[in-house]
Amino acid sequence: MAEVLIIGGGVAGLEAALTLARSGVRSIIVEKNTALGGQARHYNCKAVDGVCQACGACLALQKAEEALKDDYIRILVGAEIAGLENDHGSYTVAIRYKEQLLNQTVTGIVVAVGLSLWPTEKRGEFGYTQLPGVVTSLDLEIILQQSPEALGLAPRVAFVQCVGSRDSARGVPYCSRVCCFYVPRLANLLQSSHTGSEVDIFYLDRQHYESIYSASPPSCRYIRAMPGKVTTAPESQLQVAYVDPLTGKLVNQDYDWVVLCPAILPSREVSQLASLLQITLDNGGFIAVHEGVFTNQTGIVAAGACTGPMSIIESVASGQAAAGEMLHYLRI
Ligand SMILES: Cc1cc2nc3c(=O)[nH]c(=O)nc-3n(C[C@H](O)[C@H](O)[C@H](O)COP(=O)(O)OP(=O)(O)OC[C@H]3O[C@@H](n4cnc5c(N)ncnc54)[C@H](O)[C@@H]3O)c2cc1C
Ligand code: SF4
Ligand code: SF4
Known part of the structure; x- marks a missing residue:
């Protein structure tokens, strides 16, 4: 048989x-x-x-x-x-x-x-494994599953999409196809489970695999920029430096958590x-x-x-x- x-x-x-x-x-x-x-x-x-x-x-x-x-x-x-x-x-x-x-x-x-995940620590400027509060999207899923209280009350959270994806020089050239889809849902869950949390999503491009922003919470802010650096700041847990796409000026924004969305590898x-x-x-x-x-x-x-x-x-x-x-x- x-x-x-x-x-x-x-x-x-x-x-x-x-x-x-x-x-x-x-x-x-x-x-x-x-x-x-x-x-x-x-x-x-x-x-x-x-x-x-x-x-x-x-x-x-x-x-x-x-x-x-x-x-x-x-x-x-x-x-x-x-x-x-x-x-x-x-x-x-x-x-x-x-x-x-x-x-x-x-x-x-x-x-x-x-699949496996692209080694996010390769983008040293984002501080993964170095700065407390910098996690991957998979880490965030596990925190939300096992110890959601660890996120604190009303956390300020930045998602960074395309980390290692669509980047022939430092990562992989292809699009990982699922992050534009899962990030809004994850942000939505975070905002509904942690009242008062603020979410910014840094993105490069809109991938229309479905109506990807349909699941976004209304209060979530989309910023079309790839942050340059994540650091710790005296009065904040984390600070993200990016160039504002509308004004062209450098902005340093405070967050409690930075969630990196790594490229998908086999x-x-x-x-x-x-x-x-x-x-x-x-x-x-x-x-x-x-x-x-x-x-x-x-x-x-x-x-x-x-x-x-x-x-x-x-x-x-x-x-x-x-x-x-x-x-x-x-x-x-
Ligand atoms: C952070 C993140 C969030 C995501 N969120 C979503 C989402 O919300 N919705 C969605 O649709 N998709 C999402 N995805 C994509 C989703 O994870 C994949 O579509 C799905 O996991 C693929 O299923 P699979 O069975 O092909 O692979 P996997 O889920 O990777 O399963 C493969 C299995 O094979 C096993 N394995 C590996 N090597 C061997 C070996 N040598 N011998 C024996 N076993 C082995 C592994 O242990 C694993 O159990 C997300 C991806 C990531 C990275
Ligand atoms: S975040 Fe969107 S555009 Fe970037 S790799 Fe993932 S699916 Fe592709
Ligand atoms: S949101 Fe819907 S599809 Fe996703 S796990 Fe819950 S019941 Fe299943």
Whole structure:
């Protein structure tokens, strides 16, 4: 009986497994972390006053719960691929799991190893890891989830978009596609949970992947500038220096928190995995795919953000498409 290996248990990998299961195909998910759901398990629900903001975050938990209940899906968390032999489309995979090495034969592979974040500390002038109060957007999600009181009363917050993105000289040349989408929702959540907070959003460009400012709180201020420097100031926790786009003058603005939105990179292990599976990567280091999911190897498809920056909903759709092509390949 066909059994498919799925590498990565984020929303893309989970959706691929669930789609295969619906057609009666068994799969085994190998997830390196101890929990399923990928990056999205760290994100908060962005509903405000009970109104859903369509951020997609709840899909992580929902898909993980469905997969855990499904008899056609075997899940190994805290596991990784240690070796692979390809015998004309039948793969023998060595899986490192709980200090043992399991050998498993599978008929196809879905790679769904997701994303990682650009190392924000490379932009030394923003003070990440140096100045208390300078965090990434992922850090802010975790603070809001675990210790929202740490933000203080009525905090003044600056979001800085495009940190490392669209910057060939110091970062990556491409757009990360999701930050223009998640920042307004995050700002909205912050303002509704922390009464009196003030939010400024520094941005370079408007990316119209959806009506991105529809979720912005009315009191949030958009400033079209890339800050030059973040410092500490005598009477303020942080000070952001930027050139006012309207007057051309240098402004030093005080904040309690500066939230940097880093570029999206592929998963850190993607190149090691690619050489094991003998699949090719594109110029950005993402898995090179044609028609959305096909790698250069027959029987190996890829899904989700390991093929390029995308949203949760897009990653779910990509997982579904990858599983659909896998069923076709298996002639099911
Ligand atoms: C700060 C931030 C906020 C975001 N907010 C939103 C939002 O509000 N809404 C939205 O739609 N999108 C948002 N996104 C994008 C969202 O995170 C992605 O769309 C989604 O996580 C992609 O899902 P995925 O399954 O492809 O990858 P991931 O979520 O990255 O999951 C991949 C999984 O593979 C595992 N893995 C990696 N390498 C290996 C390996 N070698 N072996 C085994 N397992 C491995 C990882 O541990 C992980 O569990 C945000 C992104 C960032 C960075
Ligand atoms: S989509 Fe987002 S805002 Fe809507 S219920 Fe789910 S987590 Fe909450
Ligand atoms: S999605 Fe918006 S914030 Fe993110 S890189 Fe693209 S333009 Fe910059």
